[in-house]
């Protein structure tokens with residue numbers, strides 16, 4: 001990979017005697033990692049967990065195929081190892097109100113949801129529509145319960161969620177220097193001015209993020225770039241402009257401190273973390289954690305009301321009685337043709353670009369409900385009345401979108417399909433044949 005000459009000159013000046021090792025790291029093979037999903041019911045996973053990533057709960061070096069059963073059923077998520085440290089620094093607690101403002105494709109959102117144990121509210125937002133669709137897919141497969149998934153600008157969001165969140169993650173769009181090794185093409189649109197341009201956008205995003213923070217709430221800012229303009233200088237600006245203070249991040253082996261000298265000399269900047277690929281087995285990253293020092297009372301907001309009609313609620317009740325056990329949905333909302341369970345904490349959604357108001361329970365058909373893939377992804381086998389254990393051949397047919405025969409269930413109706421103890425979706429049994437409801441866009445040849 002050919003690094004831009006101006007990039008090399010800049011980091012030679014900044015890094016001094018560490019520069020040769022830094023430069024050498026661009027020729028190393030990129031690190032891969034994956035996380036095991038703590039939200040799913042126990043299953044025997046065929047993944048190699050012999051190389052744990054230090055400091056990451058259920059994080060391992062290695063890669064799991066996107067076509068594996070573990071990936072298809074949301075039991076694992078592939079994510080670059082340094083990126084996993086952001087959620088660890090964030091440390092969300094069950095019950096908190098959490099916003100992931102720049103969320104797609106969902107690496108950090110899925111990790112945050114796992115740490116919150118599906119308790120509390122996760123709002124995952126992505127400004128780019130097609131990326132927001134991928135975010136939906138990933139949160140759904142991961143089995144995140146009642147997430148609010150939005151496709152909004154930070155400006156719109158801050159009007160809907162004033163002083164609302166306990167914790168906000170801004171994993172900012174950046175110049176991506178830390179990813180050059182994985183994505184060499186990124187070097188072609190880098191130029192000397194690019195980090196400063198990105199910094200302007202980062203300031204705009206953060207200006208809105210601060211408005212959404214509760215008094216005493218925490219803001220985590222991260223980038224995958226080495227550029228001080230987008231890292232220390234952004235944090236120095238935040239500390240100057242807003243009632244925020246740094247929270248020191250614990251540094252494990254291989255992690256470096258923020259560099260006050262690369263901004264305005266504010267010693268608090270040391271509390272941030274830098275990850276350099278020549279010192280840590282992962283890509284380049286920057287993480288800083290700040291806390292609001294404001295004490296004013298949070299603003300009241302109007303909450304979303306349950307909007308499903310009596311008939312729709314009854315249809316759901318009927319479906320639940322006939323098919324589920326020990327499953328409690330939240331309040332119900334009709335959104336397009338789907339019935340959703342949503343978190344009663346969310347503000348009124350009118351005027352917001354909603355991708356998902358919560359967990360899709362099913363599609364409303366004439367006098368009946370067709371259960372959704374998203375519902376199957378949040379269930380464990382003990383919560384349904386009928387399951388079908390798939391053979392290898394049946395699983396391959398299922399993910400390909402084909403029907404297949406079964407002798408496990410005779411009566412007509414819905415069953416949760418389970419492969420190696422992992423729920424993979426709903427199927428409908430009709431005369432010994434299982435009809436396929438695996439979403440068309442997700443089908444593949446195993």
Ligand SMILES: C[S@@+](CC[C@H](N)C(=O)[O-])C[C@H]1O[C@@H](n2cnc3c(N)ncnc32)[C@H](O)[C@@H]1O
Pocket residue numbers: 083101102103104105106107108109126127128131153154171172173174201205
């Ligand atoms: C570094 S990526 C996020 C990665 C994600 N957090 C994850 O872990 O999978 C930054 C995201 O910010 C989005 N973005 C770009 N411009 C934005 C803006 N003005 N406001 C909010 N988000 C923006 C990009 O579309 C991109 O998806």
